[in-house]
Amino acid sequence: MRENVAGKMSGTDMIIREAKLDDVHSIAELDKLCFSMPWSEVSFLKEISENNIALYLVAEIAGQIVGYAGMWLIIDEGHITNVAVHPNFRRRHIGEAIVSVLLAEAQAEGITRQTLEVRVSNFAAQRLYEKFGFQACGIRKGYYEDNHEDAIIMWRENE
Numbered sequence: 001m002r003e004n005v006a007g008k009m010s011g012t013d014m015i016i017r018e019a020k021l022d023d024v025h026s027i028a029e030l031d032k033l034c035f036s037m038p039w040s041e042v043s044f045l046k047e048i049s050e051n052n053i054a055l056y057l058v059a060e061i062a063g064q065i066v067g068y069a070g071m072w073l074i075i076d077e078g079h080i081t082n083v084a085v086h087p088n089f090r091r092r093h094i095g096e097a098i099v100s101v102l103l104a105e106a107q108a109e110g111i112t113r114q115t116l117e118v119r120v121s122n123f124a125a126q127r128l129y130e131k132f133g134f135q136a137c138g139i140r141k142g143y144y145e146d147n148h149e150d151a152i153i154m155w156r157e158n159e
Contacts, residue, residue: 016101019056026065034084069098078106080116117151
């Protein structure tokens with residue numbers, strides 16, 4: 001994947017690029033800020049360094065990682081694992097930019113459909129995914145271990 005300049009953010013270039021080993025600590029710290037059940041730094045290290053089917057992207061502004069997204073590329077399907085944007089940088093279309101590049105990169109790799117799970121209470125994320133054509137197709141009861149909240153299963157077919 002080549003580095004992508006996704007646009008100007010208040011006069012600052014935002015770069016979306018493939019995650020590197022040097023990014024693992026920042027990604028793990030961001031995960032702690034964004035999720036009640038964050039992944040460990042070791043998990044991200046293994047995803048980025050050892051998982052042959054994983055694709056992780058970061059959004060960077062002025063050298064700071066402000067968002068990331070991950071996907072597992074399994075034959076012709078992509079499973080989005082995580083999408084996170086730093087709380088101080090939300091509502092600036094960063095999540096939308098990361099997901100857009102992630103889906104384009106997956107499609108370039110031959111991925112024809114994508115899936116993900118999202119909390120039933122996370123309306124902002126649901127709206128973001130719907131922008132890209134994801135549709136709710138089912139519920140995973142008690143999916144999230146922290147509070148046993150249900151997850152909506154969403155699918156998208158490439159056009």
